[in-house]
Amino acid sequence: MNVETCTPSPACHQSLPSPAMLRQAIPSHPDLDERIKMQRRDICRVLSGEDSRLLVVTGPCSIHDPVAALDYAQRLLQLSEAVSDQLLLVMRVYIEKPRTITGWKGLAYDPQLDGSHDMAEGLRQSREVMRDIVSMGLPVATELLNPVVARYVDDLLAWGAIGARTTESQLHREMVSGLSLPVGFKNDTHGGIQVAVDAINSAAHGHYCFSVDDSGQPAACVTPGNRDTHLVLRGGASGPNFSPESVASASTLLAAAGVAPAIMVDCSHANSFKNPERQPEVLSSVIAQRRGGAEALRGVMLESFIAAGRQAFTGTELTYGQSVTDGCLSWERTEQELLRAAQALRAPMSCSSLQSVSVE
Template sequence: MGLHMVKAVPTPEEIRAAHPMDKELQEIKAKRDAEIKKIFTGESDKFIAIIGPCSADYENSVLDYLCRLAAVAEKIKDKVFVIPRIYTNKPRTNGSGYKGMLHQPNPEDKPDFIEGVKAIRKMHIKAIRETGLTAADEMLYTDNWPYLEDILSYVAIGARSVENQAHRLTSSGIDVPVGMKNPTSGDFAVMLNSCVAAQAKHTFLFSGYEAKTDGNPLAHCILRGSLSKSGRSIPNYHYEDLKYLAEAYGKYKLVNPACIVDANHNNSGKKWDEQPRIVNEILHSRRHSDEVKHLVKGVMVESYIEDGNQPIGGGCYGKSITDPCLGWKKTERLLLEMAEQL
C-alpha cells in the first residue's frame, strides 16, 4: 500500500477549544460579515478589495503587512471594504514548492501538519486582534474548513478545485461568501454550475458524518483569466467579458449575481506590476455600464511588503516566496486611487 498514515492530527473541535475566538473578536467578525453580505446582496454599493500576499509565509511579516493595510483600510472605509488575504494553503500546479503555512508553518523546515493547523488558526486570530480585519483564505482541502469556519469572512475556491464535488457541496454549507474561480480552461459554465451547486441544499458525507447543508446564497464567480492549449495566458477582465458574464448569469437560477475580478494570475499573465492597470480598467468598465457595476463587487490583488518574489530562504523581509506580488508603496497608492475613482 502506497498511502501511509503518519500520525493523527487534532480534530477541529480540539484546535478551536485550544485557540478560541473570544467574544470581542466574534463581535468584530459578525459586524464585518453583515457588511460584506450587504455588498453581495446589493444593499451596499461599497467596493471590495481582497488583497494580500499570494501565500502567508512568515507570521511577523504577514502581520506587519496587515497592520499597514488596516491603516489604509480605515482611510477608505466609506467606499472600499478591505478583506485581507491570509492564504494558508497554496495549490501547486505540479505538486512541488511551498504548499503554505498549514503544510509548513516554517517554510524553511520540514512539513508539520499538527503545528500547521495550530499556526494558521493562531495567526488568523492574532490578525483580527491587532487589525480589526477578518480575512479571506482559500479552501484548498475541504477538511481544512472546520479549523477556520468561525474565523473567516470570505472563502475562495481555486481554479483547480472548482469542478470538485466535495468543494461545491461543502461551499453550500458555508455562511460567508464563497468565490468560485473559473477553471484554467476559462469555461464560464463550469464556474456558474459550481455556483448553482453551492447555492443549493445538499446531503452528503463530510468528516465521517452524514451532513446536510442549507445552501449558500452568497456563492459567486471569480474571474482569474485562463490558459490556452499552448499555455498562453488569456485575460477575462475586459468589458466584453464582464458583459458576457452578466448575460450568462441570466441563464442560471442564481440569487445575488456577483463577480470578483482577480487582477493577477492569468489575467495579468503573472506580471504582478500590471495589477494596478487592470484594476483601473475594471473600475472604468463599472463606470461605463450599470449592469457591470452591479455585477462586479470587487477585485483581488496579490500584494506584500516588497515587489516580486524570491526563493525560500531568500532573506528579503516581506517578499513573496510563491507568486510575485505588488509591493507595499504601490499597493497603498492603488487603494487610495481606487477610493478616489468610486
Template sequence: MGMRINARLPHAADLKAEYPLSDSIKELKRKRDAEIQNIFTDKSDKFIVLVGPCSADNEDAVCEYVSKLAVVNDKVSDKLMIIPRIYTNKPRTTGEGYKGMLHQPDPDQAPDLLAGLIAIRKMHIRAIKEGGMTTADEMLYPENRSYLDDLLSYEAVGARSVENQQHRLTASGMDIPVGMKNPTSGDFSVMLNSVVAAQSPHTFIYRGRDVTTDGNEFAHVILRGGVDKYGTCIPNYHYEDLVRLLDMYNKRDLKNPAALIDANHSNSNKQYKEQIRIVSEVLHSRNYNPELKRLIKGVMIESYLVEGCQGIGSNMIYGKSITDPCLGWEDTEQLIYKIAENC
C-alpha cells in the same frame, strides 16, 4: 496501501478550544460578515478589495502587512470593504513546491501538519486582533476549513478545485460568501455550474458524517483568466468578458449575481505590476455600464511588503513572496486610494 500515518490530528473543536476567539473578535466577525453580505445583496454599495500576499508564509510579515492595511482602511472604509488575503494552503500544479503554511509553518523545513494547523489558526487570530479586520483564505482542502470556519469572512475555491464535487458541496453549507474561480481553461460555464451547485442544498459525507446543507446564496464567481491549449494566458477582465458574464448570469436563476475580478494570475500573466492597470480598466468598465457596476462587487490583488518574489533559501527577504510575484506596499497603498476615488 502505500500510505503511513504520521500523526493523529486534533478535532477542529479541540483546536478551537485551545486557541479560542475573544468576545471582541466574535463581535467583529459578526459585524463584518453582515457588512460583506450587505454588499452581495445590494444593500451596500461598498467595493470589495481582497488584498494580500500570494501565500501567507511568515506570521510576523503577514501581521505587519495587515497592520499597514488597517491604517489605509481607516481612511477608505466609507467606500471600500478591505478583506485581508491570508492564504495558508497553496495548490501546486505538479504537486511540487511550497504548499503553504498549513503544510510547512517554516518554509525551509519538512512538512508538519499539526504544527501547521496551529500556526495558521494563531496567525489568522493575531492578524484579526492587530488589524481589526476579519480575513479570507482559500478552501483547498474542504475538510480542513473547520479549523478556521469560526474566524473567516470570505473563502475562495481555486481554479483547480472548482470542478471538484466536495468543494462545491462544502461551499453549499457555508454561511459566508464563497468565490468560485473560473477553471484554468477559462470556461465560464464550468464556473457558473459551480455557483449553481454551491447555492443548492445537498446531502453528502463530510468529516465522516451524513450531512445536509441549505445552499449558500452568497456563492458567486471570480474571474482569474485562463490558459489555452498552447499554454498562452487568455485574460477575461475586459469589457467584452464582463458583458458576456452578465449575459450568462441573466440566463440562470441564481441568487445575488456577483463577480470579483482577480487582477493577477492568468489575467496578468503573473506580471504583477499589470494589476494596477487591470484594476483601473475594471473600474472604468463598471462606471461605463450600470449593470456591470452592480455585478462586479470587487477585485482581488496580490500584494506584500516587498514587490516581486523570491526562492526559498538562506538570506530570504522579509515580506517578499515565495510563490507568485506581488505588488509591493507602496504601489498597493496608492492603488487602494485610487480604487476608493474611482469605484
C-alpha cells in the same frame, strides 16, 4: 493482479488535534464571533449591491511568515480607515497553495519551509495568525482548498474562495453549501465560466455528504445550502477576461442561469499575464467599468505584500515580507493604487477616467 505490487496505504506522518481541540487552544470569543458575523454581513451587502462600495481582497499570495503577515495587516488596517467610504478591504490569508505537480503547499503543510511538514504546527500557526488579524479589526479571506483544513479555521473567515482547479469538484461545492460565509467560485484554468456558474447553483442547494465533525470523526452531514456565492474572473489559457465584453458576457451567463450577477475580478493570474506589476492595469479597468455603469462588478482581488516580487527559498536567509510563491505588488504600490481607486470612485461622474485622478 499481484497484490504485493500494489501501492501501500499512506503511513501516518503525525497525529493531529481535532478541530475542536485547536479551537479550544486558540479560541475565538463572543465579541470576536459577533465581529466576524458583521464582517460577513457587510461583504454580503457589497456583493448584493445593497452597499455601493467595492470589495477588495488583498494580501500575500501565501502566508509563510506570521510576523510579516501581521505587519502587513496593520498597514492594511490603517489604509482601510482612509478608503472605507469607497472600498471594503479584506486581507488575503492564504495558508494552502494548490500545486500542479509538486512544490511548497503552504503554511498549514510546512510552516518551517524545510520539508519537515509539521502539519500540527502549521494548523496552529494558521489559526493563530487568522485569529490575531481578525482581532485587529480586519476581515480575513482564504482559499478553501482542503475540506479537512477548512474545519480548523472556517469560524474565523469573512470570505472564502474556491480556486480554478477545484471549482468543478463536487466535494468543494458540498463544502461551500454548508458554510455560513460568502464564497467566490473562480472560472476554470482554461477560462471557462459555465463551470463556476454551475458551482454557484450547486452550492446554493442543500446536500447529503460525507464530512468530518469538530471532534475529527467522519460524519454524514446535511448542508443547508449557501446563497452568498459569486463569480470570480481570473482569466485562463485563452487570456484575460476582465474586459467590458468579458464582464458583459459573464453577466449574461449568470442571469440566464438565474444567478444574481455579482462578479469579482482577480487582478492577478492570467488577467495580468502572471506579471504582478500589471495588476494596477486590471484594477484601473474595473474602476473605469464601474464608473461606466457595470453594476455587476462588485469586487477585485490583488496579490500584494510588503516587498515587491517573489523569492525562492533554498536554505538562505529570506527577504522580509516578500512572497515565496507568486509575485506580489509592494506595499507602497498597493497603497498608492488603492488610494487612487478610492479617489476615482469619489470623483464626479464627468471625470470618469481613473488615470485622470491624481493622488497627492
